[in-house]
Amino acid sequence: MKISLISIIGALSVFVLFSFISNPEKTEKKEINWLSITEAYKMNQKAPRKIFVDVYTNWCGWCKKMDKDTFSDPEVVDIVNEKFYAVKLNAENTEPITMAGDTTTAQMIARSMGVTGYPTIVYIKEDFKTIQPVPGYQNAKKFKDTLEKILEWE
Known part of the structure; x- marks a missing residue:
């Protein structure tokens, strides 16, 4: 036995x-292929795509919830990786960033994009002009809907 x-x-x-x-x-x-803002800028010069920037802080609970729930959703991952350049930007980072011949910081970039709270997703056109910042937590369904609308933006 x-x-x-x-x-x-x-x-x-x-x-x-x-x-x-x-x-x-x-x-x-599946995971989103996150880039730095400079990597996205360089890649966009060669192969233009819309960009979304996840502006976050280390202490932001809703930012962590979006990472865990929204950005790990397989459908979100597929849409983002196929059609966007995805950037993580810590809004409190003050280390120098050199892009397009200028030196700035993540903190200054976040401010220039109109970010006032976290999380905020900032959508950027292929010509690197801001479409719109969208503040607040978004679940996977709402985020997918927004991504689809942004893809239609001219």
Whole structure:
């Protein structure tokens, strides 16, 4: 009896392990390809796309909730990675950033985009002009709807 129980447990263990190895979709988690603002700017020069900037702070609870719930949604990840350049911008960072020959900071960029609260998503056109900042937490469905509307923006 002990030998057959051990055999069954061993066989089940091998089956479960094989299931994860043979089906990587279950173990692989989709993630947004986050860029710095300078990386997005450079990439946009070669292959223009709309950009969305997640303006956050380290202490912002709603920012962390968006990271956990909204930005991890597989449909959101697909839309963002296929059609946008996604940027994370810490609004309290004062380290120098050089872009297009100018030196600035993330804090100054956030202010220039009209960000006054966190989280705020700022949408930018292919010519790097701001479309609109959207303040506040957005669940995955609302965020997907907004992304689709932004894609239609000329």
